[in-house]
Amino acid sequence: MAKIKIAPNPTFKAKVQIPRVGGEAVAVDFEFKYLDRIALSALFDRWNTARDEHATKVQEEGMSWQDATASEIALQVEQLKDIVSGWGFDEKLSDEAMTALVTTCVGAPQAVLAAYQAAYQPARLGN
Template sequence: MAVKFKLEAAPTFKAKADIPVHGGEAVPVEFEFKHRTRDEMAKWLETSAGRSDVDSLLDVLVGWELSDSFGKESIERLVQNYCGAAPAIVARYVEELIQARRGN
């Protein structure tokens, strides 16, 4: 059954981000992201300077497909062990919201 377009966006959406793994290929991991309106996104981007990687991810994520539980400690472990993870996840988040806007 076809999904109908709605003016109200869902509060969350899922997308895969390719997490760089040292010595190997990037691994696609599915994340659940928070939706933001155009104005909310602009404000979030304006206030992003100086925000830690962990805080940035807590601002955009609500869950993930990993077997590890989702939470601040796990996000801290992720960014400590995979330096490219936070930029990859945030870039995917912004890309998804921009793509969504292109379609509207």
């Protein structure tokens, strides 16, 4: 019988299809931080609160598109910093590189977040 430990590794890897403007998506290896169910739900609560605060701020302050976009980029960078511990880009993982990714590739944050969430979905069993 195979032995398996209950405690998962602190990180896990997944390929993320990073969309490219005017080109095909590129598969990039990402290493993600593992969170248990309680920590994951707390993270999602924090993200939802930040998103709601961002939307309220944009609406109430009548921000310009440029300011609203800069604020959204900062929010998305923080989300990625919460979950990404490594990646397969040529650039070393850093706040600056993460900001560059989110700024230049509009679909990247959603692709990374979707891949992270998909890793937590129960595996399909059987046919």
